[in-house]
Amino acid sequence: MQGFTVIDLIILVVYLAAVLVAGLFFAKKDMKGKEYFKGDGTIPWWVTSVSIFATLLSPISFLSLAGNSYAGTWIMWFAQLGMLVAIPLAIRFFLPVYAKLDIDTAYHYLELRYGSKALRILGAVMFIIYQIGRMSIIMYLPCMVLASLTGINVNILILIMGVIAIIYSYTGGLKSVLWTDFIQGSVLIVGIIFALIYLMSHIDGGIGAVFNSFWTEHKFLAPDQPIFDANILRDSVFIMIFGAGLNTLGSYVSSQDIVQRFTTTTDTKKLNKMMHTNGILSLVLATAFYLIGTGLYVFYQQNPLPPAAAQDQIFASYIAFELPVGITGLLLAAIYAAAQSTLSTGLNSVASSWTLDIQSRLAKNEISFEKQTRIGQYVSLFVGIFSIVVAVLLASGGITSAYEWFNGFMGLVLGILVGIFILGVFFRNANACGAFAGFAASTAVMIYVKYMMTGVSIWSYSLISITVCLVVGLIASWIYNAVTGKKSEAPRFTVYSDFKKGLKEEKVEAAQA
Structure with a gap:
């Protein structure tokens, strides 16, 4: 058990520097107005698709999916199958409307459909409040885990993550965000696949032992977990798939951080490719996470538990104490990448929603593209700093429970x-x-x-x-x-x-x- 070494630290630092350089590289062109919020039309659909995947897979998911199957069963995996409900519905009924109208934001649709500025502003306000809370928690949780494994002060990790995301979100707008999301999503995919293969190769009995635990220890589905219940208000596999599908549909349809990706093109064929690719990536990687979780359960029956072996830290602990030197740094960078990707997306989507949905609609005169860009930059800067401060306060333990309640409440309302x-x-x-x-x-x-x-x-x-x-x-x-x-x-x-x-x-x- 070597833990986090100097070599891993160097790899983590090099990775963060590379992400920053990449973000600044794609920010070379001076984009104004809608280009800053929607891209310049040169972003390939496959880049946007990986960006959607990286946005939806927060570091909380990264840590908790494996933890769920490690400590319990695969029951939560069935929620991932909600993609099979959400994607066909979004492609068939919503994306053609959004593409034809060439909307600027998710809430632009509400104004066009209902003829109401107030509805557009309501949607934007709900999203912005929710997203600020989400960004703070997404910085706080993974940095706490990484701090315990690396020995780096949690406030330093939060500050570095926030500053890097602010820099390329501020300078390059959506184009920089999408390309850096693509890089970080790719690192995440490669890292997870490597971790899965490495883990299975170091289990006595290999993947066969993992599948055997499905039946001998009910690690796939517990005997008392119902497949279907006629009372749809009770837990069952069916309502989990259907309900998760509606939740995911809600993200695709009404959450600006996802809808913003759809505004990069009006080509419905490209939009459909984005959705299908995102669905495949999400299902395959979620399955990999659950296999890793059950694999860790079998592995640690055969080997001593590592330090910090709590449920949601078990995968990160395995990365730190079992993987080869260097690979540990890359995989912990992948966790950091998941957080940074979600953060940069949140900053740009909040900036676009505030500028286009609220300030532009309340202004007496039309706002020029140059001023829109400046407003968006200032908003991303202010919101980024504010989120860093809240994340640091959360890390200090002062307002954790109240803030989690508030974030949960706003998530409920946004879903409505x-x-x-x-x-x-x-x-x-x-x-x-x-x-x-x-x-x-x-x-x-x-x-x-x-x-x-x-x-x-x-x-x-x-x-x-x-x-x-x-x-x-x-x-x-x-x-x-x-x-x-x-x-x-x-x-x-x-x-x-x-x-x-x-x-x-x-x-x-x-x-x-």
Whole structure:
């Protein structure tokens, strides 16, 4: 057990320097306005796809996925299969709308669909508050783990991570963020595959021993874990897959950090390739993490446990104390990379949402592209510094529980936001009044469900919130139309039925020709 050596430290430092240089390299072109927030049209779809993967896979996932299967079963792996629900729905119903409208942000769609600046600003405010909390926690947690393994002061790790992300987010906008995400995502993929192969080769019995534990010790699925329950409010494998699918769909549809990737192109074929590649990467790597977790369970039955062998630190401890010198530095850099990638994405998405969704909509006069860029840079700088400060406070232990509660609450509300996107895309007669009513009703219901009801599966939350939003939104829209005598009509191409109608017309014209 050699632990973290000087060679590993050198590799970690070289890696961080290389990421910074790469970010500055892609920032060479002076991009202004929408180019700063959407890229310059030269970013390949496969780069964007890996960036989506790197954004969704936070370091919390990196550490906890292996920890889950190490300490328990593969039950949480089934949540990854939600991709099979989310990706087809997003490709079929939402991406064609976003591509046709050439939206600037996720919440730009709300203004175009409902004709309401207030809805656009509401969506942006909810996202920004949630994202700032998320970025702080994503800096804090992995740095705490790395500090315990490397001996480096946690505040120094937080500061370095934040400063590097701020520099290339500030200077190069989305283009720098996407390319550095691609580099860091690639390091992550290579590192995880190597760790899996190395681990399996050092287990007596190899991968066969891991699969044997599935049946002899129920490491895949416990006997008392139900596959299906007719009561969808209870835990089961089915509701986990479906509920996780709706959660992931919510990220694809209404979270600016993901939707921002879709705005880099209006080519639906490229968008579809992004989604399929991201889905494959996510499923394959999640499976690798769970195999590693079960592999660690078998390995540490055959070998003594390392220091810091807590559930969510078991994989990081294995990296530090079992892998060869040099590889340890690279794999710990991969954990750092996952955090830095999510952080840089958060900074740029918050900057774009504040500038385009809030400040531009509240300004009396149109803001020039040069001023938009400056505002975005200042926002990313301010938010980055603020997130560093909060992460340092979290590391000191002063406000951990309250801040985690706050972040969890905001995550719940942000998840509710997807309901008004679904309402807008599928129901032509829905209007702004209905959207506000649906959002308010689903928020109230979900706060009650989360904090006042016990026994309700967390995987049914999204199903409940979306259903409430749609029912209340449609009723409120109908009442508003009846009282005012107006007939709500969605602008062209803001609802999916416009595309369905267009496809039918094209088929008729082709048959007549």
